[in-house]
Amino acid sequence: MEQLKVELPKEVTNAIKIEVLNAFKEAKNDVYQDKFPLYLSKKQTCEYLGISNRTLDEWISTGDIPYKHIGKTYRFNRNDLDKFMATK
Secondary structure (H helix, E strand, O other), X not given: OOOOOOOOOHHHXXXXXXXXXXXXXXXXXXXXXXXXOOEEOHHHHHHHHOOOHHHHHHHHHHOOOOOEEEOOEEEEEHHHHHHHHHOO
C-alpha cells in the first residue's frame, strides 16, 4: 500500500504550531490557577513568587508589594503580583 504524503504551506504549519502551543499554555494555566487562587495567603504568595517569608515581610514593610491587610490577615491578588513582578 502506497503512503500519501501531503505538504502544507509553511504559513499553515506555523499556524498549527502556534495553536497547539496556545492549547498547552491554556491547559497549564488551568492547573496553575487551581494551585494558586486569585487571592493568596502569605505562604501561598511566597511559594507563587519563589521568595522567602522574610523577603515578603520586607516588601510589605516598605510598601513595595501590593496587598490587602484585613485584621491580622494579609491577602495578595495574583494578578497584582504578576504586574508587580513585571516591574522588578
